[in-house]
Amino acid sequence: MFKGPSQNLTISLLKPTGSRAISVQSLLHGSPDAKQARELETLQHSRLVGRGKYIHGFETHRVKADKTEEYRRAAERYYTGIKDDPELKVKLTGSWETLVGDQDTFFHILEYENYGGFDKTTRLLKTSKHAEAFKAMLPFITNRSLQLNQEFAFLPSAPPHAQGGIFELRTYQLMPGKLLEWENAWRRGIEARRKYVSPIGAWFSQIGSLHQVHHLWQFENLEKRRDTREQAWQIDGWATTVSKTSQLAKSMDCSILSPLSFSPLK
Structure with missing residues (x-):
């Protein structure tokens, strides 16, 4: 060898x-x-499970507790501005504020036309009219992070809609080398769970914090979320899915999000 x-x-x-x-x-x-x-091996796994057409930037902003209103106004100006600019070719999947989880935290998902699109958009933003709008957000932010993710091939992100309610973002830190196993187990289980609710989107990390899987759900309220999750345990195959995927994860995190007024998903 x-x-x-x-x-x-x-x-x-x-x-x-x-x-x-x-x-x-x-x-x-x-x-x-x-x-x-x-x-x-990691590259091969990504090609097998990923859709490959788009890259999604997960932007997380932690904001000063007494400046959230100012931040919302500045964020609306910036994110609506870039999504409406045809030259940038970037889509805003959604924008949210955390209700349960890390407080005073805002979360934005941007969709780029693969890595080439991300490179081009990032380069144009530095000299565009939107640079000032971006700078206007910074005084309200205490910490920010960016992670690039790819969609799972079997589950493209939901199109813009306004169903109302809350969103649940679940993040799993996988053991290295377990992505393909995770995808196989979770894909089979999710088909059964679609009887009650379908994920809004599902992604795995490519750049930033690695070996992470995210999926996003939407519910009418927390009570409806509880009822739906209890129903899922009655579906054949879901318990097996949870058992298998939990063995592949080192840690799990759940946040409840509220969509901002300008979010395409709300």
Whole structure:
């Protein structure tokens, strides 16, 4: 499998030297060949499970508690401005404020025409008329982050609509190398759950915090959310899906979001 010096590795490396022992596996795991194999595996998984047509930027802004009203006005000016500018070719999927979870936190999803579209839009924004609107938001923000995500192939994001209610954003931190397993298990279970509710969108991270999966749901209210989740446990296959996917995740997070007035999804 390995050429050159790696062929000279022998079983003697497994024998203790003093109080310490070295394994062949530990040496190979950190080798350039092993790292390249893991990167290739990740790329192959992304191609298998991803839709590939768009890249979604998840922008998170943490805002000063006494400046949320000013932030909302500034954010509306900026995000409506860029989505309505045909030269930028960027779509605003939605904008929300956290009700349950990290307080005074705002969340925006932007859709780009793959990485080339993201590069072009980012470059144009720096010198466009929208640069001033962006700067107007900054005094109200204490921290901001950006993560680029790809849609799961079997579940494109929902088109703009105004159904009302609340949104639930669930984030799972997967163990490295488990994305394909996750997608296989979750895709089968979600078909059953569609009897009661369908996700608004589902994504996996590409740049930023890695090995993360997100999915977004919409409910009339928290009580309806509870009822729907209880109904899901009566569906054949859902319990198996939850059991399998939970074994692939290191941690899970849930936030309840309220759409902002200018959000295309609300």
